[in-house]
Amino acid sequence: MTFTKGVTPSTEKYDGSSLRVLIVHTRWNCEIVEALVRGAKETMTSEYNVKSENISIQTVAGSYELPFAAQSLIGASRMSPQSFDAVICIGVLIKGSTMHFEYIAEAVSQGIMRVSLDSGVPIVFGVLTCLNDEQALERAGLGDNESKHNHGIDWGRCAVEMGVKNTRWMSGTI
Numbered sequence: 001m002t003f004t005k006g007v008t009p010s011t012e013k014y015d016g017s018s019l020r021v022l023i024v025h026t027r028w029n030c031e032i033v034e035a036l037v038r039g040a041k042e043t044m045t046s047e048y049n050v051k052s053e054n055i056s057i058q059t060v061a062g063s064y065e066l067p068f069a070a071q072s073l074i075g076a077s078r079m080s081p082q083s084f085d086a087v088i089c090i091g092v093l094i095k096g097s098t099m100h101f102e103y104i105a106e107a108v109s110q111g112i113m114r115v116s117l118d119s120g121v122p123i124v125f126g127v128l129t130c131l132n133d134e135q136a137l138e139r140a141g142l143g144d145n146e147s148k149h150n151h152g153i154d155w156g157r158c159a160v161e162m163g164v165k166n167t168r169w170m171s172g173t174i
Ligand SMILES: Nc1c(NC[C@H](O)[C@H](O)[C@H](O)CO)[nH]c(=O)[nH]c1=O
Pocket: 026, 028, 029, 061, 062, 063, 064, 065, 091, 092, 093, 094, 095, 100, 104
């Protein structure tokens, strides 16, 4: 049986023109991360009219730092006139020869979910957990593989959808 792999595009056209989005990304594996950030940012501005001045970009060293940074920046934005409607955490973990990868992947995924549920702000899990370099390149739309696809595009779409829907839900509209 064949099936559509990946996410089916939403039938609703979301208007992101009033959204404020935070992207926090790592400087580990930076060429791959930068391609993912570009994919997310360009998708939000070109497909959904998110204003580039409403996309804040912050960096941290590695993926392990992402949940803390997201929590701290969400808190800081609440003290400003406009808080973030959605956050995208972007990093690339590539398995090495120790257990480092497993510990970080588990901690980061749990941490991002916790910050998202505790803060009430949707956080997109933009962390690739790859077993080798080729997997990471392919998922950032880089390299030679024909099936390559930049997952940053999906993360940008997801952030807009969740930001718009959560704003609606918070105002009591379903
Ligand atoms: N191995 C990778 C890391 N490791 C670094 C940690 O995320 C962290 O910065 C360090 O342990 C200090 O707390 N980070 C990645 O993003 N990707 C990796 O492949």
